Amino acid sequence: MDLLTFTTNFADQFEETEISAFTPNTNYKELEEWSSLIALSIIAMIDEEYDVSIKGDDIRSAETIEDLFTIVKNRK
């Protein structure tokens, strides 16, 4: 799995936020559009695309998209 695709898949769960706002260093919980529903969409996306089950606590402990990528990669 690669970080760039992961970042794109991550960005796909948002509707309003400009695509340019998403980089591996983006602190996603600070995005205005961030919500509990998007958090659940990220969990579902990771399950569907990477076959990895993460928890709400993982979303909370990660700060950047890359942090989350690392969590998922380590569980593959």
Next chain:
Amino acid sequence: MENNPFSLKNKRILITGASSGIGRAIAVECSKMGACVIITGRNEERLKATILEIGDDKVQYIIANFAKDDDVLALCNKIEDLDGLVNCAGLTKVLPFNFAKPSDFKEVMDVNFFAPAELTRLLLKAGKIRKKGSIVFISSISGVLCSAPAASIYSSSKGAVNGLVKGMALDLAPKGIRVNCVNPGMITTDIFSDGKIMQEQLKEDMKRYPLKRYGKPEEVAYSVIYLLSDASSWVTGSNLIIDGGYTLL
């Protein structure tokens, strides 16, 4: 207490999903009201824990997994005449609708809808639910009065149960068998134990209840006792909402 219309004395009641949460509380509380309870669930250890809580080792327990069709039939075959049936076994799958595939719906519908419908049908067909019996389904406010983010699958299953109850109530009225639904709001159980929903989110959600907390399993059990007892002998096809005022707002 003599002449208590809420008593379940001498009533034989089957409770599904009795190995945890709301089902366990229903088994315990019905037993306290004098019922002879028969409990079923997937996990033997947890069923035994329910029996321990009831404090009567003569309680009959039957292991059954509602995700398996054969288990539903086998369960029916092991049951003798009943005065009451509580369909409580259920599960949830938290998925935003965009990710909810037919297989996800099927997983939840099988346990929440098809299994209780078929179990009830088989019991009726075998004549194992006595005249004047009472059947109670645990539905939800979700899918009947409201829903929640990523809850389309669960809501669909509980909405289906709600419709089933109303149709069944009409069809079973000639037998004098009553069919009702209880519709709880969020109850403190381990239904979200997979951790997708965070504790902080649940605490925040709790504040949206006018009574400022989630319900307790026994608070659902008390309403089930009412619907199983002779106190509700003219009540059929109804919804009993137990939600701390949540759906008022």
